[in-house]
Amino acid sequence: MSTGFKEEFIDAVKQLVVEKGISEEMLFTTIEDALVAAYKKNFAKSHAKEQNVRVWVNRDTGETHVYSLKEVVEEVYDDVIEISLEDAREISAKYNLEDIAEIEVTPRDFGRVAAQAAKQVVIQRIKEAERTLIYNEFITKEFDIITGIVLRKDRGNVFIDLGKLEAVLGPNEQMPGESYIFNEKLKLYIVEVKKSSKGPQIVVSRTHPGLVKRLFELEVPEIYSGIVEIKSIAREAGSRTKIAVWSNDEEVDPMGACVGPKGIRVQNIVNELRNEKIDIIKWSKLPEEYIAHALSPAKVLSVDVDEDGKSAKVVVDDNQLSLAIGKEGQNVRLAARLTGWKIDIKSKSQAESLQNEESNL
Structure with a gap:
């Protein structure tokens, strides 16, 4: 030299x-x-x-x-x-x-x-070294929320600028009906950070339930501080989410904290998720109570649980049956996923008719 x-x-x-x-x-x-x-x-x-x-x-x-x-x-x-x-x-x-x-x-x-x-x-x-530094930076953000900018669309994938690298939003991670416009800012959930021969690969999502969880943590100080806990989330992205919350402080209303003054907190999240409906329900350690809350906005008359089979028979007023089941069964489906219980719903008249048949046997 x-x-x-x-x-x-x-x-x-x-x-x-x-x-x-x-x-x-x-x-x-x-x-x-x-x-x-x-x-x-x-x-x-x-x-x-x-x-x-x-x-x-x-x-x-x-x-x-x-x-x-x-x-x-x-x-x-x-x-x-x-x-x-x-x-x-x-x-x-x-x-x-x-x-x-x-x-x-x-x-x-x-x-x-x-x-x-x-x-x-x-x-x-x-x-x-640069790849390692970027990987080390993003691995700490795995399972967290990040803001990216839409760069381009190609073969069903949306490429997102995260600053130091590009992430790919795959078709399965895109919200149904959501359009992705060049230079638009998006909040995304980091599902996975992987090492590859071409450098770090970041898997991001708009459909993951974790996105809703992190958005609530950002919007609701009581969740961020640990006073209010998110116990469970069930989501059908782009359509509806149910979120069960619980307060560790009796003086703090968990649902009120999540809704926010004049509904501003939950509205910010709904706006970010392009008007996805969000049902905030109060978690309960009593399965009967929890299942009844989970079927909101329907009003439940009774819940009969089978602990061994982890199944529940629910009775609602006749005029509440379609609301409890939801369009194409969505409400009861999300309630079942939220609670972890199999839910069988009947109207009051159906339940009485069944009971009469059984007593005549």
Whole structure:
């Protein structure tokens, strides 16, 4: 390497160590390994490609030296990997039989090749370091919410700018009926952060129940502080969500805290989710009470639970049956997912008719 380049090279290495947090010794070792390969490719004779070679780079000056490593033997059978004791002691009197002698074989114009190889290693290490830094930054945000900007759509995927990288919003993670407009800001849930050969890959979602949970944490200080807990969420993205909440403080109404003054808190979340309906219900450790709340906005007359089968028979007024079941069964379906109970709903007249049939048997 030329003197100017050597100085620039050492400065670049030291700067890389400071800025990217890479181990200096590891970086030099990687460079030295690359220089061994460069030497064998460009300078070793065809019959000598298998020779043992060590490259040493001076950590202060950038001076590069190549050494052929040969075992000291009494009789030489292969001069590529062996050296006689007599010849070894001409290099240094310290050598004895079975020692490994180092013979400098630095080619005269090795500096040019060394500079190119070192440059490639440094560039590669910078890329790897940047990928690691980005991965380390985003892995802490896994299962959290992030704001991104819509870049483009391609083959059903939406590409989102997250600042330091692009994320892909796949078709299954997109809310039904939601359009994605260039430069539009979106709140997204980070489902997974993965390492790949091309760098970190971020899987984001607009449909995950975790998005609703994080939005409530952002909007409701009582949830963020832990006074109000989100016990369960059931979601059909773009259509409806049920969220069960509980207060650890008797003086704090969990549902009121989530709705907010004049409904502003829940309305902000509804706006972010493009008018997705949100039912906020009060969680209860009593399954009968919890199931009745979960079927809101329908009013329930009675709940009969079977603990063993984790199933419940619910009776509602005749005029409440369609509301309890919901359009295409959505309300009861979400209530079942929210509570973890199988729910069978009947109207009051259906229940009475069934009861009369059973008593006549």
